Amino acid sequence: MSSGDEISQTISKKSKKPQYSRFTQQELPACKPILTPGLVITTLISIGIIFIPIGLSSLSASENVVEIVDRYDDACVPSTGNDEAAKRERLSFIQNAKTNKTCIRNLVVPKKMKHPIYVYYQLDNFYQNHRRYVKSRSDRQYRSPKYEGDTKTCDPESEIDDHKPIVPCGLIAWSLFNDTYGISTKSNPVPINKKDIAWGSDKSSKFGSNVYPKNFQNQDPIGGGKLNESLPLSEQEDLLVWMRTAALPNFRKLYGRIETDLEANEKISVVIQNNYNTYSFDSRKQLVLSTTTWIGGKNDFLGKAYITVGGICLFLAIAFLLTYVIKPRPLGDPAYLSWNLNSAEL
Amino acid sequence: MDSNSNSYSQLQNENSSLPDFIRNSSSQRSTSSIQSFHSKASGGHSVKEDARLVYINDPEKTNEKFEFAKNSIRTGKYSILTFLPRNLFEQFHRVAYIYFLVIAILNQLPQLAVFGRGASIMPLAFVLLVTAVKDGYEDYRRHRSDNIENNRLAWVLVNDQFQQKKWKDMRVGEIVKISANETLPCDMVLLSTSDTTGVAYIQTTNLDGESNLKTRYAKQETQMKNPEKEKISGLIKCEKPNRNIYGFQANMEIDGKRVSLGPSNIILRGCELKNTSWALGIVVYAGGETKAMLNNSGAPSKRSRLETHMNREIIYLSIFLVVLCTIVSVCHGAWLRRHKDDLVLMQFYRKKDYSEPKVDDYNYYGWGMEIFFVFLMSVIVFQIMIPISLYISMELVRVGQAYFMIRDDRMYDKASNSRFQCRALNINEDLGQIKYVFSDKTGTLTENKMEFQCASIGGVDYSGGKAISEDEQTGYSLRVEGQVFRPKMKVKVDPELLSLSKQKHTDEGRHVHDFFIALAACNTIVPLTVETSDPALKLIDYQGESPDEQALVYAAAAYGFMLIERTSGHIVIDIQGERQRYNVLGLHEFDSDRKRMSVILGCPDNTFKVFVKGADTTMFNVIDRSLNSNTVKATEDHLHLYSSKGLRTLVVGMRDLSASEFEQWQSSYERASTALMGRAALLRKVAYNVETSLSILGASAIEDKLQQGVPEAIESLRNAGIKVWVLTGDKQETAISIGYSSKLLTSKMTQIVVNNNSKESCKKSLDDALVMCKKLTTDSDATRRGSGARKTEIALIIDGTSLVHILDTELEEQLFNLSSKCTVVLCCRVAPLQKAGIVALMKNRANEMTLAIGDGANDVSMIQMADVGIGISGQEGRQAVMASDFAMAQFRFLVPLLFVHGHWNYQRMSYMILYNVYRNAVFVLVLFWYALFTSFTLTTAITDWSSVLYSVIYTALPTIVVGVLDKDLSRTTLLRYPQLYGTGQRQESYNGKLFWVTIMDTLWQSIAAFFVPLLAYWGSDVDRSSLGDLWTIAVVILVNIHLAMDVVRWYWITHAAIWGSIVATFICVMVIDVLPFLPGYWAFFHIAGTKLFWACLFGITIAALVPRFVVKIFIQYFRPDDIQIARELEKVENSRESRDAEIEMNPIFDPPRR
Secondary structure, eight states, X not given: OHHHHHHHHHHSOSOOOOOOOTTTTTOXXXXXXOOOHHHHHHHHHHHXXXXXXXXXXXXXXXXXXXXXXXXXXXXTSSOOOOSHHHHHHHHHHHHOTTSOOEEXXXXXXXXXXXSOEEEEEEEESOOTTOHHHHHSOOHHHHHOGGGTTOOGGGTXXXXXXXXXXXXXXXXXHHTOOOOEEEEEESSSEEOEEOTTOSOHHIIIIISOTTOOOBSTTOSSSOOSOOOOTXXXXXXXXXXXXXXXXXXXXXXXXXXXXXXXXXXXXXXXEEEEEOOOOOTTTTOEEEEEEEOOBTTBSSOOHHHHHHHHHHHHHHHHHHHHHHHHHHSOOOTTOGGGSHHHHHHHHO | OOHHHHHHHHHHGGGSSHHHHHHTTTTSOHHHHHHHHHSOSOGGGTTSTTOEEEETTOHHHHHHHSOOOOSOOOOOOOOXXXXXXXXXXXXXXXXXXXXXXXXXXXXHSTTXXXXXXXXXXXXXXXHHHHHHHHHHHHHHHHHHHHHHHHTOEEEEEETTEEEEXXXXXXXXXXXXXXXXXXXXXXXXXXXXXXXXXXXXEEEOHHHHOOOSEEEEEOOHHHHTOOTTTSOOOEEEEEOOOOSOTTOOOEEEEETTEEEEEOGGGEEOTTOEEESOSEEEEEEEEOGGGSHHHHTXXXXXXXXXXXXXXXXXXXXXXXXXXXXXXXHHXXXXXXXXXXXXXXXXXXXXXXXXXXXXXXXXXXXXXXXXXXXXXHHHHHHHHTGGGSOHHHHHHXXXXXXXXXXXXXXXXXXXXXXXXXXXXXXXXXXXXXXXXXXXXXXXSTTTTEEEEEEEEEEEETTEEEOOXXXXXXXXXXXXXXXXXXXEEEESSOOXXXXXXXXXXXXXXXXXXXXXXXXXXXXXXXXXXXXXXXXXXXXXXXXXXXXOSOHHHHHHHHHHHHTTEEEEEEOSSEEEEEETTEEEEEEEEEEEOOOTTTOEEEEEEEOTTSOEEEEEEEOHHHHHHHBOTTTOHHHHHHHHHHHHHHHHTTEEEEEEEEEEEOHHHHHHHHHHHHHHHHOSSSHHHHHHHHHHHHSOSBEEEEEEEEEEEEOTTHHHHHHHHXXXXXXXXXXXXXXXXXXXXXXXXXXXXXXXXXXXXXXXSSHHHHHHHHHHHHHHHHHHHHHHHHHHHHHOOOOOOEEEEEEHHHHHHHTTSTHHHHHHHHHHHOSEEEEESOOHHHHHHHHHHHHHHHOOEEEEEEOSGGGHHHHHHSSEEEEEOSSSOSHHHHHOSEEESOGGGHHIIIIIIIHHHHHHHHHHHHHHHHHHXXXXXXXXXXXXXXXXXXXXXXXXXXXXXXXXXXXXXXXHHHHHHOOSSOHHHHHHOGGGGHHHHTTOSSOHHHHHHHHHHHHHHHHHHHHHHHHHTTTSOOBHHHHHHHHHXXXXXXXXXXXXXHOSSBOHHHHHHHHHHXXXXXXXXXXXXXXXXSTTTTHHHHHTTSHHHHHHHHHHHHHHHHHHHHHHHHHHHHSOOHHHHHHHHHHHHHHHHHHHHHHHTOOOOOOOOO
C-alpha cells in the first residue's frame, strides 16, 4: 500500500490536522494550587488573626460613641391612651394647624460629647422603602424647570385641582418631615448648624438651583412640612435629606450638627415643635444626639460578628491541626484510590 | 459493516433492504428507522402509479402538466421580508424564551411595573438579537453559497446545440453535457458517454463521502446517438423524488423499445465525473428534488442525561420560586389587613388620590387583587431563580468543548486525514457517563483493509504464503509493448499455488485456473491505470466498493490472472500473459437473502459458465455435494480452520451452462430486468434458478487487520468499568478469534455460548447459563475470600438466531439478567435491526448510558438507538457518520474521547449547572430578604439595572470560561487511571444530594450577604441606594470568589474573567450612580467612602464562604474521592519531577509535541 499512500498524499490538497497550539490542546500553562493541610491551617489562622483585631477595634469604636436617644412622640401629645378615642384625639391634635405643638424635653448628657455632635431624628416603623412611596417622585422635575410638568410618576401627588403641577411633586416630598428642635443648656442656647447636612452631589447636580417650589402643600391633605418658595430646591437641605429615602423601616435622618462639646452630666433642654403626624399608624419619633466614629453610630454587631468569625476560624484551625496530627493522611497516596481500597479490603 | 456478505451490500444493495433505512437516517430517530426497516423496499416498485414522466429533450412538454422543480436551490431559510417574523417564531420555540417574554409582558402592565420598561426587556431583547444576528449571518452565507451554486454554468442542449446555461435555469427534460471533473448540476439519467461502451465513472465524495470511483452506464440504445445531429425523443417514467441515494427505478421508451433503468444508470447532483471525458444525461430531478438536496438534513438532536436531570431540579427551583412569591404575597396581605384603617393616612401609602375633584382610590384594587399583584410582581422580581441564562451558557460552553474536541490533534487520523467531528452539540457531557459500549467489528475494531491470506482450492489448503521479501518487491507484473503493468497492491503468494497456477493442463491446474477466473470475474471491480513517475511503469488500481472484492482481484492478479478492462458488456483478463476476453452476459447482484453473487460469462471458447461466490452458509446449499464430496468435506474443514484464525471466508463455485440452459436463463433474465413491477423479486428468482448444483472450486480467506491500538483501547475501557459488547455479522469462530486478538476475551474468562434455534431451547440455555453464572460468582466469592484471586469473569457469546427468539419476548428479561453479570458479550451473526434491539434492551432496562460505535450502513439503527452514537469515518461510506452524534477515524480515539474529553465535559458541565443555580438563587434570596423589610412590597434596594446586568455582565463570563477551560485532572492522569472515569458513571459530580447541599450553602451565603449589612446599618441614616450598592457588590464578589475557590487550574484567562468581572461590576455600579436622573445618584461614592462599607464587604465574603471552605477541606482530607487523590498525586509528582530536573540541570530543549 506504500505507493498508494504516496499518491494519496500528493493528491490530498491539504492536511486537516489541527494546527497545534497550547490553547487548542488545552495545555496552557496553569497554576493549580491544592489545599494542603499547611495551607488550610495557615488560611484559617490568618483569618482569625485578622478578624479578631478588627472586631475588637470596631467594638471599641462603637463603645466610644456617645448617644442620647429620646422618644418624644407619645410625650408631646395630650393623650397617651391606646383606645380609639385617645387615638382620635391625638390625630385631631396633630392635624389641627392652630394647636400649640411646642414641647420641651429635658435630657442629661451621659458622657462628654466631643463636637461635631450630630442631631438626628429617628422614625421607626415608617416605610420610606414602600413601593408606592419610592416610586412617587420625578427626578427630572427636580433637576430642571424645563420638566416642570413631568409629574406622571408622581401620582397621587402630582397636580393640584386645576392641573397645575406641584413642584416638587410626589409622595416623598409631600410627606416632608417638619418637626423642629431647639437645644439649649442651662446657661445658653446651643446652635444647631443646618448647613451642609445634605449630600453635596444632591445639591450640585440632582436638585436644580433654579427650580422653585410651586403649588406645594397648598391643598388638602397636607402631608408634612412646607417649603420656602423663594429658595431653590437645591438649597432646601431638609428636603434633600428627606428625599434620600431610607433603606430600612427604622431610620435616622440628619437634622443638623452641634459644633460645640457637651460636658458629661450637663442638662440640656430641647424645644420641639411636634408637627409631624406619625399618629395615624404605630410609628415612633425619636430625637438622637450622637457622636460618630469610623463605623458610624453606636452598633456592636459588626464587632461581635468579626470576633465570632475569627474565633470560629481559630477553633477550626486547631481542630484541623489536631486531627491532622492524630490521623494523618499522606497527600497523593495511590493506596487511597477507591479501586485500590477495594482490592485491599478483599 | 460486518461479514464478507455485508460489505458486498454496499455495492449491490439496490435491491436489498439496507438503503431503505438509510433513507430515514439523519433526522428521524430510532423508531422510525426501524419501522421503515421492516417495510422493505416497497416504495421502489411503484413506478407505474403516479410516476414522473420525462420527455427526453422536450422540457416544455415535460413541464406542461406538472411544473417540476427548477434547478435553482434555496437552502436559506429566510428572505428579507420573512426574516423577522420567522426567526422570532423559531426562537420562541424554546420554553425559556417564552418564560422571558411572559415576564417582560407582565412587567409592562402599569400595576406590575417593577422594573423600568427598558431594564425588563433588555435581557430578552439582547438574547433575541444575538441569536437573530447569528441566524441571519448563517442564512446570509447560505444565500451566498446558493447564489454561487445557482449561477454556475453547464452546457445544455437548446435547439440542437449545446449552449451554456445557468444551473438555476435548467429544467427537467433537458439534455446536459458534462465534461471530466465537472460537478453534476442535477440528477440525470445517462444517455451516452465518451466511452464507447457507455461507461462513466463518478466520484460521490460530496454525496456520501466515499472516495472510490463508481461506475455508471449509459444504455446501449442511447449510447450511439448524437443529439446534436439527430433528434432524440423518448419518454422516461421514473419514481417520484425520494431520498434514497442508492435506489432508482425507471424505464425509458426510446425508438419504440422499452429499456429498463436502474440505479447504475443515474448520476446524482453533487457527484463529479471522473476518468470520462464527457457524458450526456437527461435531467430527471432538479433543484430541491434531487437526491442530494433531499438528503440534506441537519444533525440529529438528543438531550443529554445531565440536562434531563437538571430539568428535574429546575422544577424544584420553580416550586421554590412559587414558595417565595407566596410568602411575600401572603405577608403583604396580612400587612394590608392589619393596617386596613391606616392606609389612607399613612404618608408612605396614601391610598386616596385627591388631585381630582372626585376622590378615588389610587392604585388600589382591593385586598385580593393587591395580593395577586404582589404575587405577580414577586415572580417578576425573583425571575432569575429559574436560571434561564444557564441554557445560553450551556450552549456556549458546549460550543467551546466541541471546539476543543475537534481541535484535539490526538484524535486526528493521518491516514484518512480526518479530524474528530461533533455533529450533535448537546450531548457532550454524556461522553463522561458511558457504561456500555456497543461496537461493530468490521471497520470499527478492524481496519476493513482486506488482505488475501490463503485459499483452499479443490480441497487443498494453500496457506504457505509469505510476506514478499525485499528482492521480490516487484511481485507479478505484465509487459505489453515495453510498458509494464503492475497491480497497485502486493499480495503475499503461496509458491506452490503460484507454480500450480502456471500449469494449464493438469487437473489441479484447471481447478486453480477456474478458481482465479472466478475471483477476477465475479465482482464489480473496475481496473484503472495509474501513471507513475516512471513512464514505462503503470499501476493498475482496482476500484470498487467492496474491500473484499478488491482483495480478491488483487490476489488473482498476483497469481497471474490480471483483470485489465471492464465495460458493461465484457471483461478482459490477462491470464499468464495472454489476454482473454470474456463477455459478461449477466450479473446477479448480491442481496441479503441469497448472500452470494454470480456472474454469467461467455468464454473465449464459446462456452457459457456461471461463477458464484458467497457466504458459506448459503453456498453449501447450492453446491452439489454428490459431484465432489471429498473436496466439499475438505473445504468445509479448511473454512473452519480459517475462520478460527479470524479470517473472512468466501466460497466459490461454478457450473457450465449448456446452450439450452443458457438460452432459458437469458430469456428469463431479459424479461426480469426490464420488468416494471417487482423487478428485484423476479431477478432474485432467476438467480435462484441458475445458481444450483454448482461444483465447488474452493474457498478464499481474507484477513481484516485489527486497527491500531484496539486491544489497548478495549483493555482501558474495561478497566474503566465500561462493558464492551461486540455486535457483528461474522461467524462465531471469526468473532471469537477477533475477540481474543483484541483482548476482549481472555483465557481466564468463562465462556457461555448460546446457540439455539427455538424459543424453548433458548429459554433453557438462558436458564442454565444463569444458574452457571450464579455458581461461578459464588464459587469465586468463596475462593476469593480464601486466596484473594480475581473475580471470575464471564463472557457471553450469543448468535443472531437465538436473538430472534429472545428479543421482543419475555426472554429479554433473562438475557438482561444474564448479560448484566457478564463482563463481555459477543453477539455474532446479528442483523442490523437486532443490533438496535440489543442496544434498546440495555438502554431501557439498565438505565445506564449506552454508546454505539460503528462504521457501516448496518450500524445506523444501532447508532441512532444508543444514547451516544459514534460513526467511524472509515472505508465503508458515510451513512454511519451521517447518523451519528460524533464521528472519528479510529476506534482507539474512543479512549481519549471518553476518558479525557468526556470526563472533562461532564465535570465542567455538572459544576456549571450547580454553580449557576447557586449564583442565581443567592441573588434572588438577597432580594427576597429585603422584601421582608419593605412591608412586602418588593421594592429592591439593588437597582433595576444591576438586577438585569447581574447575570449578563457581573457573573456571566467566569462561569463560561471555567466551564470551557477548567480541568480537574490532566490528560495524562486520566489516561493513566481509567478508573477515574467511574466518577461520571456513578454521577458523582451532579446528583440530587449535591443539588440540595448547594441550596443549603446558597441559603447560608445569602443570609450572610444580606444580614451583615442590614444589622451593621440598622437604625442608621443609610439610604436605600447606598445599601443596595453594597449588596450588589457583596453578592458579586461572593459568587466570584466562590467560583475561584472551586477552580482547579488557573489560566490567565480564568484570572482575567474572574477578577475582571469584579472590576466590571464596580465600574458598572459607578456608571449607574453617576446618572443624575436615577434616584441613586452618587450613592456608591458616598458609601464607598466609609470604612464601614469595606469592613462589611470583607466580613461578608469571609463569613459566607467559611462554611463551604471548611466542609470542602474536611471532605477533601478525610473522605477524599478519587479525583482528589489523583490531583494530589499529580501535584506531588510534578514537584518531584521539577526537583529532579533542577538537580540534573538538563538543558534539553523540550520540543513542542506534535
